Amino acid sequence: MSRGEAFCVACGAGPPHSGDRLCETCFRDRNTLSECDETSQAYRCPKCGMNFENARWGYLEQEDLLQRRLDDSLRVHERANAVGIATHAETIDDRNVRIHVQVDGQIDAFHFNDQHEVIVRTSNMICKTCTRKDGNYYEAIVQIRSAGRKLEDSEIEELRGSLDTLLASMEPDPMFFITKEGAVVGGWDVTMGSKSLARNWARHMIQRWGGQTKETHSVVGQKDGMEVTRLTVLYRRPGYDLGDVLRWRNRLWMVSAWQKDGPILLAQDRREKTGASWRDLEKAIVMSRFVEQIEVDLLNRDASAAEFMDPRDFQMQTVRLPYDDDGKQPRLRLGWITDEWVALPRVRNPDEGHVAREG
Numbered sequence: 001m002s003r004g005e006a007f008c009v010a011c012g013a014g015p016p017h018s019g020d021r022l023c024e025t026c027f028r029d030r031n032t033l034s035e036c037d038e039t040s041q042a043y044r045c046p047k048c049g050m051n052f053e054n055a056r057w058g059y060l061e062q063e064d065l066l067q068r069r070l071d072d073s074l075r076v077h078e079r080a081n082a083v084g085i086a087t088h089a090e091t092i093d094d095r096n097v098r099i100h101v102q103v104d105g106q107i108d109a110f111h112f113n114d115q116h117e118v119i120v121r122t123s124n125m126i127c128k129t130c131t132r133k134d135g136n137y138y139e140a141i142v143q144i145r146s147a148g149r150k151l152e153d154s155e156i157e158e159l160r161g162s163l164d165t166l167l168a169s170m171e172p173d174p175m176f177f178i179t180k181e182g183a184v185v186g187g188w189d190v191t192m193g194s195k196s197l198a199r200n201w202a203r204h205m206i207q208r209w210g211g212q213t214k215e216t217h218s219v220v221g222q223k224d225g226m227e228v229t230r231l232t233v234l235y236r237r238p239g240y241d242l243g244d245v246l247r248w249r250n251r252l253w254m255v256s257a258w259q260k261d262g263p264i265l266l267a268q269d270r271r272e273k274t275g276a277s278w279r280d281l282e283k284a285i286v287m288s289r290f291v292e293q294i295e296v297d298l299l300n301r302d303a304s305a306a307e308f309m310d311p312r313d314f315q316m317q318t319v320r321l322p323y324d325d326d327g328k329q330p331r332l333r334l335g336w337i338t339d340e341w342v343a344l345p346r347v348r349n350p351d352e353g354h355v356a357r358e359g
């Protein structure tokens, strides 16, 4: 045999040959471009609709689910080049989708074109979250209360709303579910699947409305040799809010910021700032709530007083200027305290004050 004259190692035929020196017929007998399973199994929770893929639960669009099932079912020859895959999904019924698959590509000198069909079958499987919800499972209870009085409905709504806001800002977690919730004497209780969610929410409320929490743990049983505990977080919202004016130690103070141990107060009669503890203020009386204060335009002013129109009866009224008046501000914030309008000083440092809550 002369030099360079190649032959098929299997049958002796001439070129063209593959990389491993097989003629086209012998190569095609021994190789396929692609293989595909006839069926592919998917799982969906019938209660919440989550899919189970890659060993975890989550919501998937139909298109993504089918792509994952196809990736799992289709295998392409490792030496294939210029591979093109075209698919068409045909819904058979709620649980079955047929995917038509066309694969073409090149292996060595030869072009291949395959067609497959795979049926993606979706079966029911109850997810971990729904299993626990059904079993009334919970890890934590958050009790929302006020310090020293009953929470108003609007306050409960505001506090409860903050849980939804918080959840929307957090990475989803299957344990972030609410088992039950409802009104109780003096407040609202929420039973939930996650201790970390309970703690996060309590921290969130403290930052926004001040106050304190108390945590209690109870052992409810054993699992795999570990104690199973439940957490109760009691959150007490103070009886006052940022921007409220309080009477405390016979002077008027404005609540200007929250700290761990109590609020920071600004005096109303002169430039003075002090911290008070939650306990200090248990006896404090709210003289003017921030939400009831008004902003008025000044019509006339002199060195110590200004005139404005009382929005309640449209009569001209005179009010003493606050200690921090700069002699030219066109508007004042007023609180109705005891039985007259009192002009309130401005909060100078925005991150220290109620200014932020107006937005």
Ligand SMILES: [Zn+2]
Pocket: 008, 009, 010, 011, 012, 013, 022, 023, 024, 025, 026, 027
């Ligand atoms: Zn051959």
Ligand SMILES: [Zn+2]
Pocket: 045, 046, 047, 048, 049, 050, 126, 127, 128, 129, 130, 131
């Ligand atoms: Zn589920």
